[in-house]
Amino acid sequence: MNNTNQFNRRDFIKLAGAASALVVSNSGFARATKPPIGRVVVIGGGYAGATVAKYLRLWSLGSIEVLVVEHNSQFVSCPLSNLVLGGSKSINDLTFGYDALKSNHGIKWVQDTVTAIDASAKKVTMLRGELSYDRLVVAPGVDFNYDTLPMLASAEVQQQIPHAWKAGWQTVNLRKQLEAMPDGGVFVMNVPKAPYRCPPGPYERACQVASYFKAHKPKSKVIVLDANAEIISKKGLFTKVFNETYAGIVDYRPDNAITGVDVVTKTLSTDFDKIKADVLNVIPPQRAGKIAQIANLTEKDYPWCDINFLTYESKLVPNIHVLGDSVAAGLPKSAHMATNQAKVCANAIVQLFAGQAPDPAPVFANTCYSYVTDKSAMHVANVYRYDEGKKIMVSAEGGGVSMSPSEKEGAYAVAWAQNIWADTLT
Amino acid sequence: MKSTQNTRFKNSWFKDSAFLALLLTTSVCMPLIGHAAEVSAFSDVQNIHIRQLAASCAACHGTQGNSVAASGDDGANAVLAGMAPAEFTEKMLGFKDGSRKATVMHHHAKGLTVDEINQLAVHFSQQKRVVTTALKSQTLKAGHE
Missing domain, CATH: 3.50.50.60 (FAD/NAD(P)-binding domain)
Incomplete structure (x- = not known):
C-alpha cells in the first residue's frame, strides 16, 4: 500500500469511528469487497501466536489481514509433554495441525524462518521471501542460553x-x-x-x-x-x-x-x-526467543522484552508487539498466560486500527495444572488485573493452589488441555 | 481529518441517509468506511473489556464458552455459552463467598468483582451454543524440531 492510500485509510477509519452507529446498518455493502483495514504479521505459531492470529480475525470481523510465519509444520504442546516421560501419553497425543485454524478464520500462513526485521521499513525478511506489515506480533517462545554451558x-x-x-x-x-x-x-x-x-x-x-x-x-x-x-x-x-x-x-x-x-x-x-x-x-x-533478539526487542543486560501491558507493544520498538514467554513480566511463563496476553493484544490492535483507545484495565485468569502421577494433578489459579500505578499485571486477591493432588484434578487437567487446544487451534 | 470535521460529518452528512446511500454506491473508498465502522461499532456494543475477560475462561471452558470437554457429573469445565445469567451469577457468587463447594473456581471467583461476574453472566448468556469436539491429534513428523 502506498503512502497516499495509507493516509486516506487512516482518515476514513477516524471518520467511521465517529459515525459508526449510522453506518453499521449499511455494512452489507462493505462485506462485498472487504479491503483490510490493516495487515498484521505474526511470527510464531505457538500458543500466543496462534491465539493472537485467531482473535485478530474474530474480533476485527475479518477486517484485519493476518499472516503467520512459523517454521514448523505442526504444533506440539509443551503442556502435558512431561506425561510422555512418565509414559502415560505419547507425543502423538500432543501433536496437532494448523489446517482448522487457517481455514476457519482465513489466516494466511507461511512456513518459513525469519532472518531479519526492519522496523523502520516495517518489513520481515525470511529465508524464502519478505513480508510487509502495519503491525508485527513477535511470539517466539524462549531461546536457550548456552553461554555458561x-x-x-x-x-x-x-x-x-x-x-x-x-x-x-x-x-x-x-x-x-x-x-x-x-x-x-x-x-x-x-x-x-x-x-x-x-x-x-x-x-x-x-x-x-x-x-x-x-x-x-x-x-x-x-x-x-x-x-x-x-x-x-x-x-x-x-x-x-x-x-x-x-x-x-x-x-x-x-x-x-x-x-x-x-x-x-x-x-x-x-x-x-x-x-x-x-x-x-x-x-x-x-532468554527471549531469537527473533526478539534479532529485532532488538531486548536490552543488553536484560534478556526479556519490556512491553506495555495494555497493548503488548514493545517499549523499545514501535509497532512491534511481543507475546508469551519472551515477555518480561513477573507472571508465570505458561500457555494459559500466553493466550491471555494474545487476547489483550488482539483486542488492543483492533482498537488501534479503528483509531480508538485500548482497554485501560485488562483482567485475565491463569490456571495451571501439574501432574504428580500418571493420573493425579494439582493446580495453581489466579486472576490478574492491570495496576494503573505500577503499569503491570498484578495478581488479585483469592488465588491459590489445590489442597492436595487428586485424580479429579487430573481429569480437569485433560479437559483444560482439550479446551485450550481447541481454542488455540480451531 | 480534524475532530471538528468529524463532528460535522456525523451530525449533518450522515443524517442524510439518501446521501449516504449515494456515497456508498458511488465511492470506491466507502467500503473502507463501512468496514472499519462495523469493527468499531462491534467494539462498542460488545464491551471489549468483557469480551477479553470472557475469552480468558476459554482455556477451561472453550471458545466463547463452548467447552469441548464438559465432564457431566460434577459440572466441571461447564459449557457457559447460553447459560442463563441467573445460574451463572448464583454459581459464581457462591464460589466467591465460599457457600458453594469448589475445586478450582473459588480461586477465580474471589479475584473477580461482583460487577465483572454480572457482566460475564450476560456475555456468556448471549453466546451461541455450538457443539464442538476435541481436536484430533496427529503423528509427529520427522522434520519437527
Missing part, C-alpha cells in the same frame, strides 16, 4: 543430553533413554535459574520420571539440582509429593546450580559435587 549447545550432544524443554523429538528421545535405562540407574535433571518457561514444569517432570521408576524400575533414583534457593511453584505440594509419594526415589537439592558437564561420562559439576548420571537432562538457562 557451551558443551551442550550442539545438536549432536543434545542427542545424548536432551533438554526436552520444547516438546518434540527431544521429548521422545528422553523417554527412550529412560526406557533403556536399567533398574537401579540414576536420572539427573536440573532446574535453571528463574525466570524460565513453565515454573512448575521441572518439578512436574521429576514427579513423572519418579512415577515411571516407582512402577517399573523401583531401585532407580531421580536427582533434581535446582539453581534456585527453593521450589519456585506449588512449593508445599511438590515438597510433600517428593517426601511422601516418592520417598527414597526423588532427591531434591536446592541451591545447586550446574557449573559444568562432562558430556562423555554424563557427569555434572556443581559447587559442591560431581554427579554421574545414567540418563541426564539439562534444561538450559533461558
Whole structure:
C-alpha cells in the first residue's frame, strides 16, 4: 500500500469511528469487497501466536489481514509433554495441525524462518521471501542460553543430553533413554535459574520420571539440582509429593546450580559435587526467543522484552508487539498466560486500527495444572488485573493452589488441555 | 481529518441517509468506511473489556464458552455459552463467598468483582451454543524440531 492510500485509510477509519452507529446498518455493502483495514504479521505459531492470529480475525470481523510465519509444520504442546516421560501419553497425543485454524478464520500462513526485521521499513525478511506489515506480533517462545554451558549447545550432544524443554523429538528421545535405562540407574535433571518457561514444569517432570521408576524400575533414583534457593511453584505440594509419594526415589537439592558437564561420562559439576548420571537432562538457562533478539526487542543486560501491558507493544520498538514467554513480566511463563496476553493484544490492535483507545484495565485468569502421577494433578489459579500505578499485571486477591493432588484434578487437567487446544487451534 | 470535521460529518452528512446511500454506491473508498465502522461499532456494543475477560475462561471452558470437554457429573469445565445469567451469577457468587463447594473456581471467583461476574453472566448468556469436539491429534513428523 502506498503512502497516499495509507493516509486516506487512516482518515476514513477516524471518520467511521465517529459515525459508526449510522453506518453499521449499511455494512452489507462493505462485506462485498472487504479491503483490510490493516495487515498484521505474526511470527510464531505457538500458543500466543496462534491465539493472537485467531482473535485478530474474530474480533476485527475479518477486517484485519493476518499472516503467520512459523517454521514448523505442526504444533506440539509443551503442556502435558512431561506425561510422555512418565509414559502415560505419547507425543502423538500432543501433536496437532494448523489446517482448522487457517481455514476457519482465513489466516494466511507461511512456513518459513525469519532472518531479519526492519522496523523502520516495517518489513520481515525470511529465508524464502519478505513480508510487509502495519503491525508485527513477535511470539517466539524462549531461546536457550548456552553461554555458561557451551558443551551442550550442539545438536549432536543434545542427542545424548536432551533438554526436552520444547516438546518434540527431544521429548521422545528422553523417554527412550529412560526406557533403556536399567533398574537401579540414576536420572539427573536440573532446574535453571528463574525466570524460565513453565515454573512448575521441572518439578512436574521429576514427579513423572519418579512415577515411571516407582512402577517399573523401583531401585532407580531421580536427582533434581535446582539453581534456585527453593521450589519456585506449588512449593508445599511438590515438597510433600517428593517426601511422601516418592520417598527414597526423588532427591531434591536446592541451591545447586550446574557449573559444568562432562558430556562423555554424563557427569555434572556443581559447587559442591560431581554427579554421574545414567540418563541426564539439562534444561538450559533461558532468554527471549531469537527473533526478539534479532529485532532488538531486548536490552543488553536484560534478556526479556519490556512491553506495555495494555497493548503488548514493545517499549523499545514501535509497532512491534511481543507475546508469551519472551515477555518480561513477573507472571508465570505458561500457555494459559500466553493466550491471555494474545487476547489483550488482539483486542488492543483492533482498537488501534479503528483509531480508538485500548482497554485501560485488562483482567485475565491463569490456571495451571501439574501432574504428580500418571493420573493425579494439582493446580495453581489466579486472576490478574492491570495496576494503573505500577503499569503491570498484578495478581488479585483469592488465588491459590489445590489442597492436595487428586485424580479429579487430573481429569480437569485433560479437559483444560482439550479446551485450550481447541481454542488455540480451531 | 480534524475532530471538528468529524463532528460535522456525523451530525449533518450522515443524517442524510439518501446521501449516504449515494456515497456508498458511488465511492470506491466507502467500503473502507463501512468496514472499519462495523469493527468499531462491534467494539462498542460488545464491551471489549468483557469480551477479553470472557475469552480468558476459554482455556477451561472453550471458545466463547463452548467447552469441548464438559465432564457431566460434577459440572466441571461447564459449557457457559447460553447459560442463563441467573445460574451463572448464583454459581459464581457462591464460589466467591465460599457457600458453594469448589475445586478450582473459588480461586477465580474471589479475584473477580461482583460487577465483572454480572457482566460475564450476560456475555456468556448471549453466546451461541455450538457443539464442538476435541481436536484430533496427529503423528509427529520427522522434520519437527
